[in-house]
Amino acid sequence: MEMQSRVVGDVEVLAIKGRFDNTTAPAVAEWLEKNIGHPRIRMVVNLSGTNFVDSTALATLVQGLKRCRQQSGDLHLCSMERPVYMIFELTRLDKAFNIFVDEAHAIQAFAS
């Protein structure tokens, strides 16, 4: 798994590539923990290069989402490949997250 982070305006963006599972999830959890520090935090996790997520990965994203919302912020997901999106659909996590087709829309959504 590869992680790349950057800041676009006031939005923290994390791009994850490769397998996102119980072995790689701790690094993502650590990044989220480190960056969810201030009120109204805005985050986007770009999953365009992620070909697999397991339940630990989902739990990590859910925990990040909860922490952001506790801070009156939000965590958007974007650019999911079909197999990954299917897992979100099957587990109905698509109801918990705001999921966007690409990063630009995910960032733009914070403005509205």
Next chain:
Amino acid sequence: MSVRHLASLRSIGGSHRQPRQLKSNALLARARVVRPFKMTVLSESVQFHSPSLAYETQPPVQNVERMLSVVVSSHHNQLTAIADVWLSEGASSFSIWQRGQLLRSWPAVPGDTREVMLTVPICIDENIVGELRVSGTNGSKQAARLAADADLVAALVKLEDELTLMTAELVNSQDQQVALYRLTRSMSGMVSVEETLNSLLCEAIRLSHASGGYVVFMPASGAPLVLHRPEVMLSEANIWQCFWQAQMDEQEIIVTPTDRSGTRLALAEVPNMLFIPLRTRGVVNVGLGLLKPVHESFSNPDIKLMRAICDHASAQVEKALLYQESFEQARMRTEMELARRVQLDLLPRHLPLVPGLDIYAHTRPAMHVGGDFYDFIQHARRPFFFTVGDVTGKGLSAALLMTMTRTAIHSKASFMPDPTPETVMRQSNADLYDDFTQVGVFATAFIGQYLAAERRIRYANAGHSPVIYRPREGPATMLRADSTAIGVLPASSSRNYTLRITEGDLLIVATDGFSDARDHNNERFDYDRLLALTEEVAQRSAREIVDAIYEAVDTYGSGRPQDDDQTILVIKGASL
């Protein structure tokens, strides 16, 4: 000085001391650093020297000088014999002097200093350490004889000095051996890397007489470690820069007030530093740094000893790492065994007997036990409930959270008035949400209720998959969840849905251990294969269907270790 000469000296002194061939390297090294005196001629006699002038203009050889007074005391009888010969041959006194001070005279009070006097310096390696004086006699023969006596005394002084140095070196070497032994003993009891490194640091500071030091450890995984003693003397940023430099260059760093070339770092706060990288398991991952104030540098013996200690410590660190790993593995095995017991002990011990239903369930924990569970709630005069769930995470924590989830659902289904899957799910979510948020997990769950009169199953699905329903006439389809898993959102949006479960209708509720099972190409078994397999085995009994699915997944994995728990519940409509 010849060996023969030495032998005669030994017989004169009656000494039991070591012959010259044992002379230490340290003495040689010391002899080289002593700058020779320049000889100056004494005015009274052309062949004699003036030690007092030499002392004033040249630096004294203090250690050897001290030895002269030691020799005068320790060889008093031999010197008296020499003096007696001079006195018996007409000399009025024989005396030994140093820096213009009388050390000893025969007779005890020297004669008239205005008398004719012979004076001969006692020279060692061209350094004047004292002089012999004889009063009341003169002549070249006497002068030559006195010079021979001076050589004899010089030889004694030199031997005494060598002996002292050798003794000091022996003591030092013995001290180092004791130190290494102590280090070995103290480290052998250390079970953690931190304890071992702390012991290394303490002993290294003590033995090198450093004012302080630090040790750094960069483990293959986990947090790096920096220990300081007695306090922080160098910033961690500089410590790590030293470490990376030493790791890259694979050599020690030595910094002195005048030579900063050992490091590319500024290290303005460090006057004297010795940094030794330690290699464990083939890589430099430990570094020992020692610091001394500006006027105290690290000597070559210091550096050699520190190297020896570090070599020894490397082996100890490797041992501690091995111990830690085996301990960690044992701990993990114990935890997994506990988790497995928690998981298996809480499963229903018997399959329920429900008229009109053929029920079979099984779970198979993975090596790293997850949080799968299934449960049946069957009480007289209450509806029959069943659940399958999966808590995220692995190991004991997942097993414990699984018991929480199972208990929450079980108690609500058992005691709520008119429970339905929807109300049980919503209430369980409300109960568990805060705790799950606290520890960062969630649990998918499928809760079903058998409506015997209608021969239907009422169910609610909180993010659980795969769930397959195949009506008697087919085809098999995936039943998608309608709400998120327990613990994701503060309020569950679960709803009740119903399915027909008459004879031949089939419901399979499994966990993602089946759909996520991978083959040797890392490809998942996935839902399509499960659906196709369901079509294939739909006519069999619940037990046979469970067996067939396990077998198919095992064949697909072709011996690959199971990554996740695999739990499956099959309910098939049967004749009443």
